[in-house]
Amino acid sequence: MNSLVEGEGRETERAPLRGDDVERSGLARAVFLDRDGTLSEDVGYARDVMAYRLFPWTIPALRALRRAGYRVIVITNQSGVARGYFTEELVRQVHHRFESELRRYGAQWDAIYYCPHHPEGAVMAYRQVCACRKPATGLVERAQREFALDLRRCVFVGDKYSDIQLAHRVGARGVLVLTGHGREQWARSRREGWSPPDHVAENLWEAVRWILRHGNEAERGATP
Numbered sequence: 001m002n003s004l005v006e007g008e009g010r011e012t013e014r015a016p017l018r019g020d021d022v023e024r025s026g027l028a029r030a031v032f033l034d035r036d037g038t039l040s041e042d043v044g045y046a047r048d049v050m051a052y053r054l055f056p057w058t059i060p061a062l063r064a065l066r067r068a069g070y071r072v073i074v075i076t077n078q079s080g081v082a083r084g085y086f087t088e089e090l091v092r093q094v095h096h097r098f099e100s101e102l103r104r105y106g107a108q109w110d111a112i113y114y115c116p117h118h119p120e121g122a123v124m125a126y127r128q129v130c131a132c133r134k135p136a137t138g139l140v141e142r143a144q145r146e147f148a149l150d151l152r153r154c155v156f157v158g159d160k161y162s163d164i165q166l167a168h169r170v171g172a173r174g175v176l177v178l179t180g181h182g183r184e185q186w187a188r189s190r191r192e193g194w195s196p197p198d199h200v201a202e203n204l205w206e207a208v209r210w211i212l213r214h215g216n217e218a219e220r221g222a223t224p
Ligand SMILES: [Mg+2]
Pocket: 034, 035, 036, 037, 038, 158, 159, 160, 180
């Protein structure tokens, strides 16, 4: 456990799940979490690793998800790399810092994937229309392959509408949290008439409580 595998835009930490987590289908379920504004405070494009902080409820939330047999997968857009505000190295340092803090309190994620691109980035190497920037589905497909996931039984949690769009695009459910940009995004989505999230939660802890109550109702559309 705790061996880190790194590769282009990916850090994967594999740890065994209990046998009952994989259902008859042979496919596992996961909760996909956004990073900034969901797991941690949204600190803009901060260049200082120490500026990044997990929310206090993130540790118990992740512990509860794994205890309930969910894979926990983080997917994050880090366009600050393409914009030239910070390097991929900083992104990795932030992730290592979060991982060690989680581990200290008996929590962990299974993997974190990030997109460093942006179509109008200032750094040419990252300036592109990619398949991995949310709400594009590239990183979710990768996680699906690597963890053999049944996406219809997965739930996404994020503070932006792109997180909800991505969830619905892949046939999963989406929970909007009101931390980070959540409040502004929720107000805007109602003004614009965007298709609603499956649930709106005050924060990640409340989102996890909802997931644990409704997780077994399986597919999208099954819950009010
Ligand atoms: Mg976010």
